[in-house]
Every structure is written in C-alpha cells, then in structure tokens.
Amino acid sequence: MSQERALDEVVSPFLMQLSKARLLFLKLDEDNSFFEIKHLFQNIEKEAHEVENILKRVSRWEYEIINDFGGIARYLDDIVEEESHLISIRSKLQIVNAEMSNLKDRMKLPLHVPEIKPSVPALLPASSPTKFLPPSISRIITLPASIGELSNLMILDLHACHNLERLTERISSLQMLTHLDVSECYLLEGMPRGIGLLTELQVLKGFVIGGSTSNYSCRVAELVRLENLNKLSIYIGSKVAMTGDELNELENIKGLHSLTITWAVSLLKKGEEQQTSGATAMLTSLSLPLNLQKLDLRCFPGEKMPSWLSPSKLWRLKKLYFTGGMLNTLGDGSMSEVWKIEALRLKFLNDLVVEWTQVHETFPYLTFLEVYMCRKLESLPCDKDGVWMNGDKQEV
Structure with missing residues (x-):
C-alpha cells in the first residue's frame, strides 16, 4: 500500500473512529478513571497525527527519490541519442556515477525523510x-x-x-x-x-x-x-x-x-x-x-515534407525523427537527391504511407530504423520491437 493510500484508507478512518469513541466516553458519568481515559485519548490522537506526518514525509521522500532518479536517466538519454565523442560520454557518465552514489546514500537506513x-x-x-x-x-x-x-x-x-x-x-x-x-x-x-x-x-x-x-x-x-x-x-x-x-x-x-x-x-x-x-x-x-546532425520534429502540422527539409540543405544530417503529426508521405519519389541519414525514427504517424523500397531508395545510408504506432507501416521489415538494423553495422 502506498503512503497516499495509507493516509486515505487507514489514518483518516482511524482518527474518525477515535473521535466517535471520545464522544461516547464524554457521555458517561465521571468516575476515578475519567482523567486517565481522557489522557489516553489525547495521547493516542497525538501519536496518530505524528504517524500521519511521518507518512507524509516518507511520501515526499519517495517522490523526490523517483524524480531525481528520472533526472539522472536523462543523461543516459543524451548519450544514447546524441553523443559520439568519448570525452563527452565520459563526462556524462561521471555525472551519472556521482549522482547515483548520492542517491544510494540517501536510501541507506536509517532513512532521513525530509521535513514538510x-x-x-x-x-x-x-x-x-x-x-x-x-x-x-x-x-x-x-x-x-x-x-x-x-x-x-x-x-x-x-x-x-x-x-x-x-x-x-x-x-x-x-x-x-x-x-x-x-x-x-x-x-x-x-x-x-x-x-x-x-x-x-x-x-x-x-x-x-x-x-x-x-x-x-x-x-x-x-x-x-x-x-x-x-x-x-x-x-x-x-x-x-x-x-x-x-x-x-x-x-x-x-x-x-x-x-x-x-x-x-x-x-x-x-x-x-x-x-x-x-x-x-x-x-x-x-x-x-x-x-x-540531428533533427527531431514532433507533432509536425503538415502533410507533406516541407521544402526546407531536403538533402541539399541538410547534407550533414545523420538522424531524423518524426513523432506524431499529420505527415502522410516522405516524398513523391521524384527527388533526385538522396539523404545521408543513418538513423530514422517514425512514431505515432497514423497517416504515413511508405513502402520499403522507397525508404531504401530515399535513405540508402540507413543503418537504423524504428517504427512505433504507425498502423500503415506494418509491411516494413522491422522486428517485434519495431526496429530494423543494417546487419553490417553494429551501432547507430
């Protein structure tokens, strides 16, 4: 059970029942045990609120750990998608290593949960x-x-x-x-x-x-x-x-x-x-x-490839990604120029229609292709994960 569920399903009902029990007690005649019972009610309520506060702090601690872990992961995303120089890769890995070490130290017992x-x-x-x-x-x-x-x-x-x-x-x-x-x-x-x-x-x-x-x-x-x-x-x-x-x-x-x-x-x-x-x-x-060298177009609002996206204007481009949008073609096949692109990613393009022969002719240097949630591209020779790789190449 998560901390939030514990607060909603355990602590709050407990405090409600405690309040009902106290009302019953106040209706009874006073006797020698009155002050002792009153003290017990007060102490239980105090302890319950302290437990509630600890659960809130633990929930905050859990959120911060997960959020920081996600932030560290973004450095790896940069390495996978961007980096080709060993110096830059080493620098980012050093940051990841240091951040992971700090994160692990924060998770050692006893936990030091933050104050609200x-x-x-x-x-x-x-x-x-x-x-x-x-x-x-x-x-x-x-x-x-x-x-x-x-x-x-x-x-x-x-x-x-x-x-x-x-x-x-x-x-x-x-x-x-x-x-x-x-x-x-x-x-x-x-x-x-x-x-x-x-x-x-x-x-x-x-x-x-x-x-x-x-x-x-x-x-x-x-x-x-x-x-x-x-x-x-x-x-x-x-x-x-x-x-x-x-x-x-x-x-x-x-x-x-x-x-x-x-x-x-x-x-x-x-x-x-x-x-x-x-x-x-x-x-x-x-x-x-x-x-x-890399161009990532997301939710592109046009149906055709724009005039500014051509091999002659972007002759150093190695990676081209399309995610979402209205694109329905990668060209009409009449273009005499060919791309030098090595990595092509196509995701969430429900209107895109293209044959494998056209992909091969338009992108003859392609070594990596990823197709995800493109219902009209099922005929492309991708594996179960939607990935095709040139067998002669080991990496993108």
Whole structure:
C-alpha cells in the first residue's frame, strides 16, 4: 500500500473512529478513571497525527527519490541519442556515477525523510551550487529573482514543472550556465529577454515561441549570440505571434548540431474560413543550420515534407525523427537527391504511407530504423520491437 493510500484508507478512518469513541466516553458519568481515559485519548490522537506526518514525509521522500532518479536517466538519454565523442560520454557518465552514489546514500537506513516545507523559498541560499532543481517541481509557479545571485550555477533543471508560468529576467545573470532545461513546462508563454547573454550555454531545452509580443519575450535572433550552443529544443505554442523571418534566424546558430521542434499549433482543415498565419509560417518560413546532425520534429502540422527539409540543405544530417503529426508521405519519389541519414525514427504517424523500397531508395545510408504506432507501416521489415538494423553495422 502506498503512503497516499495509507493516509486515505487507514489514518483518516482511524482518527474518525477515535473521535466517535471520545464522544461516547464524554457521555458517561465521571468516575476515578475519567482523567486517565481522557489522557489516553489525547495521547493516542497525538501519536496518530505524528504517524500521519511521518507518512507524509516518507511520501515526499519517495517522490523526490523517483524524480531525481528520472533526472539522472536523462543523461543516459543524451548519450544514447546524441553523443559520439568519448570525452563527452565520459563526462556524462561521471555525472551519472556521482549522482547515483548520492542517491544510494540517501536510501541507506536509517532513512532521513525530509521535513514538510513550503514548495518555493522566498529567497534562494547565498551559496552558489552548480546545479539547481526546485524543491517541489510540480508546484513551482515562478522562478524567484534571487536565483540571479547563484553566480556559479551551471545547470538549471526545470524539466516538467507543469505549473511554471514565468521565468525571471534575472536568469541572464547566470553567466556560468551551460544547461537550461524548461522542457514540458506547458504554461510558459515565452522566454525572458537576456538569454543571449548566457554565452556559456551549450544546451537549451524548451525554448518557447508563444503568444507574447511584449518586451519580456526573448526572440530566436538572441540565440545567434550563443556560440557554444549545440543542442536546442523549441516549443511552438498554440498562440503563435512572431515576425515572418523569425524562424529563419535558426540557420545563423552556426554551432547547432541537434534541434528538436515541437508544434502545439495545427493548420486548420479545408472548409474553414482562414488558416492560422503563425502555423503556416512554421511550414514555409523556416531555415535550418547547415551543420545540423540531428533533427527531431514532433507533432509536425503538415502533410507533406516541407521544402526546407531536403538533402541539399541538410547534407550533414545523420538522424531524423518524426513523432506524431499529420505527415502522410516522405516524398513523391521524384527527388533526385538522396539523404545521408543513418538513423530514422517514425512514431505515432497514423497517416504515413511508405513502402520499403522507397525508404531504401530515399535513405540508402540507413543503418537504423524504428517504427512505433504507425498502423500503415506494418509491411516494413522491422522486428517485434519495431526496429530494423543494417546487419553490417553494429551501432547507430
């Protein structure tokens, strides 16, 4: 039984029965044992509330352990999907090793369960850690301005803060920051201006292009200043407001090797009065960096391959992923150019229709193919896990 169920199904009914027993006792005539019984009731109630508090603390401890374990796992995801250099792999594995050691120490008996504290402190500590994760990641609404005082902060992990609505502009003071993760923070409507001042930034996940046109919002053009940025993920919100050439600025981020774009917008279907201009711009006004090696497109709102997605424009691309969306073809077969892509992932594409011969002709260098939940691609020669690998290659 989980701690939450214990609170709901055991502790609460126990306290209710205790209250009923006390009412019965108060109806009885007073005798010599009256004060002793009264004391027993008071002591039992006190003990029950202490047990309830311990269960809440253990539940919080369990949540934090699981959440931190998931955070450690994301480093392995980066290695599997991104890394090809031994130095970078070793660096990430050293982080995983250290984090796992700390996690194991926190799980040794006797357990040191946390006290129940407010979810977000009014002020951050004066010391400057290298990594910051909010105490209760699911409840944080806004990032305090005092985070700007953490001058040595290198990793700011706000992944999956589902209630997070706004970042502070003081984030631009974190000059040592190398990793900023605000992915899956779906209430964010924009990013604060000043991101372009984080010159050490290497990884930026969850950059929001949303509905805000205020001076608060950072634009893609700011990211061009980030010469060390090699991994970027963009979330295009449902209320898109941007200048026509904003996404063309992506091609000017010269060091970018990995790009993920997630669309929350969609093109309106035929018969409706007008199309969302911002969504249309997502398909036509987009230029990508020439040095891009991995491109991950999620919930792509178009049915055809866009003109900016071609071998001649992305001749260094090695990995191409499509997850969800309306795509129904990988091309009409008339394209004379072929991709040099080695890894292709196709997931949740119910409308996609493609034959194995076309895949082989369009992607002749392919060594790895994954197909998942694509009902019209069942004829492709994948194994039971939806994976095909070139037998002459051992790794992607």
